Amino acid sequence: MIIDDHEVVRRGIAEIVDRADGLTVVAEGGSVAETLRRAPLVRPDILLVDLQLPDGTGIDIISAIKDSVPEARSIVLTSFDDDDALAEALEAGARAYLLKTVRGAEIADVIKAVAAGRTLLDERTVTRRRADHDDPTADLTPSERRVLDLIGDGLSNREIGEKLGVAEKTVKNHITALLAKMGLQRRTQVAAWVAGQRAKGWRA
Known part of the structure; x- marks a missing residue:
């Protein structure tokens, strides 16, 4: 499920995901409220979540979705290269953090890796980045x-x-x-x- 408040962005990402072998977009959302309403109905394996939404943040979704769709894994896809946002997303339970400058093929690769159970960032990584190790x-x-x-x-x-x-x-x-x-x-x-x-x- 792709969550972004810009329809053009959602459609572009959906096209990339649908072209990848083994991946299917089951739903889209443009707000926190819409996502929390639709996700329990379609029960996605992966949520691709933007951080900035009209009625809240992607962090709100990642935190709340644990109760309604506990099996879903969340990936942040954002334009904000911010270590505080990265740390907050990780703490909320995000399995990966991608910038929108990423290539389409890499989005599909990360989705597959997270779907397979991998977490692509850990607390040591965040700590190291924030400390400029x-x-x-x-x-x-x-x-x-x-x-x-x-x-x-x-x-x-x-x-x-x-x-x-x-x-x-x-x-x-x-x-x-x-x-x-x-x-x-x-x-x-x-x-x-x-x-x-x-x-x-x-x-x-």
Whole structure:
């Protein structure tokens, strides 16, 4: 279910989601009240929620939906790159926090990851971002660090998958997770970060 008070934005996101394999938009909402009324009727697996709504916030929805549709998982999709909003969304129970500058394919990847039970941000990530931690890779798993290093080598997702002996979809999931943990939005930013760190002698 997509919640945004701008119809054009909702329709654009719905088109992206409906094009992705295994995903279907079951409802849309333009306000807190409309969402809380419709969600129990359609019982979505995932709520894609904007933060700013005419009668409240996406945080209100995330908090309230736990009672009426407890199985639903929430993802924030917003234009606000704000650490306080990120922390508040996480505290309310959001499973991921995306900016509207994200590419369409990444939205679908994150939805699938969250639907599979993953949380793409944790409290340590938020704390590190808010404190401007020197090492944004501190919370990466060994597999995510390997993928990070290979992105820096210029390999494609398919090539990374072949090198690591995993499916390309698994590589994409790792990239989605490491982007969220590092506070980045695009793969190209990862490559640029690695290049900059290698110039200083860094290795994953």
